[in-house]
Amino acid sequence: KVKRIGFIGLGNMGLPMAINLFNGFKHEADFIVYDINQKTTSNFLRDHNTDPNNKEKVKAAKSPLEVAQEATVIVTMLPASQHVEGVYFGKDGLLEALGENHIVMDASTIDQSMATRVAKVLHEKGTKAIDAPVSGGTGGAQAGTLTFMVGSRTNADFENAKPYLEKMGKNIVYCGTNGNGQVAKICNNMLLGISMIATSETMNLGVRMGMDPKLLAGILNTSSGRCWSSEVYNPCPGVLENSAATRGYTGGFGIPLMAKDLRLAVNAAVETKSTVLLGALAQQLYNQMAANKNYEHLDFSAAYKWLSENE
Ligand code: NAD
Secondary structure, eight states: OEEEEEEOSTTOOOOHHHHHHHHTTTTOOEEEESSSSSSHHHHHHHHHHHOOOTTEEEEEEESSSHHHOSSSSSEEOOSSHHHHHHHSSSOOGGGGGGOOTEEEEEOOOOOHHHHHHHHHHHHHOOEEEEOOOEEEEEHHHHHHHHEEEEEESSSHHHHHHHHHHHTEEEEEEEETEEEEEEEHHHHHHHHHHHHHHHHHHHHHHHTTTOOOHHHHHHHHTSSSTHHHHHSSSSSSTTTTTTTTTTTTTTTSSHHHHHHHHHHHHHHHHHHOOOOOOHHHHHHHHHHHHSTTTTTTTSBGGHHHHHHHHHO
């Protein structure tokens, strides 16, 4: 029986995921959280350490090492490969205290080779290692409806991870061996990166031709141009009430993260000699936006803003 669950990386995705995991297991297990940004961990403590009979119900760790010392089930949700490398293998990292009783799930989007390396090193310690990147955005993270794309050594490891992932997601899909979760995620996000630009170009063209954006979006969404970017995450402000676009492109999925995902896709395409014309073009646009200080902190749907500001 698990005594304490650990969560590392309480960002736009990690925080709502940690809250759902905490709520799902609060009667069975205690919690420990870690983020390099101490403010997020103290906010988590303030909001969730409310049990007067158990002051240690939720703890903030000083390092990933402390998380591994205290918790046997650990989820990590970090920006990119280098952060995962630091948290797992760096000084005071997870690895120093991992052993046979641990199960570790990494939900970050990183390259296949880092996911495979993490799994190999953890398996040598007897630890169960799962790559479980997600799709569904911050809305899906809050609602607990994420899709998890899971890579694991065995089906048994997958089944062990499932009860935890089910508290944060709706579709938990087994993708095959370690690293395969990342393969599915990288492919999905290349398509998403392209479709967000395509939707932005379409909406911008329609608006400049004099069409009401809500009306245009409604038509697209019942026609053959419909896609997730047009329907669930429309990049034109005002089309959807709760979209990143409507709240000034704040929160959501940061442009540097999308640029990173397209870099992962383009690198994978080079390695596998695959042609990704549109993926590479999309990468160029997100790179340009990521290098612009008015855009680097915005949600990736600001591709629409970029186009609408260009004559
Ligand atoms: P984010 O930048 O909002 O959050 C990352 C968190 O990790 C931050 O709180 C940061 O302080 C923390 N962090 C960074 N380095 C750390 C370290 N060394 N130790 C501990 N904590 C550290 O990112 P996010 O939007 O939550 O995305 C996380 C991952 O999920 C990324 O790989 C991203 O590509 C992927 N993802 C994001 C979305 C989305 O819509 N935002 C959707 C699907 C997948």
